[in-house]
Amino acid sequence: MNVDTLGYLGTATLALGCAAWTAIRAAQHFDRLFPAPANDASGFHGGAAAARLPHGVSMTASALRHGLPELPxxxxxxxxxxxxxxxxxxxxRDGCEPDYRRCDSEKLAACVYYKRCCICGEQLGQYKAFVIDALSAVTRTSSMPPAHIECAKFAAKACPVIEKRIGVSLVWVARSYESEQLDGGLIFRMAEAEQTFWYIDGRRANRDEVRSSFEDSLPALYDAACAKSAAAVLELDTMVARATRCFPPHAAAAFVEQPV
Structure with a gap:
């Protein structure tokens, strides 16, 4: 192999490397420009999810509660x-009836280590959705692991526990999160939101409703911050201002949920 051939191969390798680098940078730029999609990929493996659940009444053998949103x-x-x-x-599960206020420890571990959706039990994709309240939008923490976006939206609109909450519920969509073990249990620290969906009374909430619920949640946070230090209050001010950027853009009327 002569010098000219080696030079040609070196030039070709360098050109291919530059082209690959350019393609990767372009893909990353494209990924940042467009928000998270409504879904990652359609779930067609419900049987596998069902096999991991305790035995219960089949979805096909029993009618769902009247008035529930369309099931993902x-x-x-x-x-x-x-x-x-x-x-x-x-x-x-305590006996026959499930307890929605408590997590099964084995399933919680599976959600964390195997990246499963906490609602349907299937594998999560690139985007993770957390169902939280207005207060958690400030702290950016959740007591529950993430879910698929469409599963989280269903829970925010239909979950019997969420129905009893005062104020709005928020579906926080991010690409990543970190779990942390505290004295009170496991918490999840959410990354920057790429999409947010606010709900109240089973529908999308408008800006006025979100602001009202948000303001109702703040006194307890500021009381705790004041008890610590002036620096804690200033830090909380920054966190609150950051959270308000996630509010719905319009206040004139409630949003109508669009099909995904």
């Missing part, structure tokens, strides 16, 4: 409780 594809293999609600993957 991934959740259609979940069992149904006596009230007609689909039983999420994370729910602790």
């Amino acid at each position: 594809q991934r959740m259609r293999a979940l069992p149904v409780d006596s009230r007609g609600y689909p039983v999420p993957y994370f729910a602790q």
Whole structure:
């Protein structure tokens, strides 16, 4: 192999490397420009999710509760409780009835280590959605692991526990998160939101409703910050200002949920 051939191969290798680098940078730029999609990929493996759940009433054998939103594809293999609600993957079972306020420890571990959706039990994709309240938008923490976007939206609109909350619920969509073990249990620190969806009374909330619920949550946070130091209050001011950037853009009327 002569010198000219070696020079040609070196030039070609360098050109291919430059082209690959350019393509990667272009893909990263494209990824930043466009928001998270409504779904990652359709869930067509409901049977696998159902096999990991405790035995319950089949979704096809029992009617869902009247008035529930349309059930996402991934959740259609979940069992149904006596009230007609689909039983999420994370729910602790005490006897026959699930307890939506408590997480099954084994399933929580599976959600964390195997990146499963806490609602349907299937594998998560690139985007993670957390169902939180207005207060958590300030602290950017969640007590529950993430879910698929469409599963989280269903939970925000239909979950019997969320229905009892005062104020709005928020679906926080991010690409990543970190889990942290505290004395009170496991918490999840959410990355920057790429999309946010606010709900109240089973529908999209408008800006006025979000602001009202948000302001109702702040006194307790400021009381705790004042008890610490002036620096803690200033830090909380920054966190609150950052959270308000996630508010819905318009206040004239409630949003109408669009099909995904």
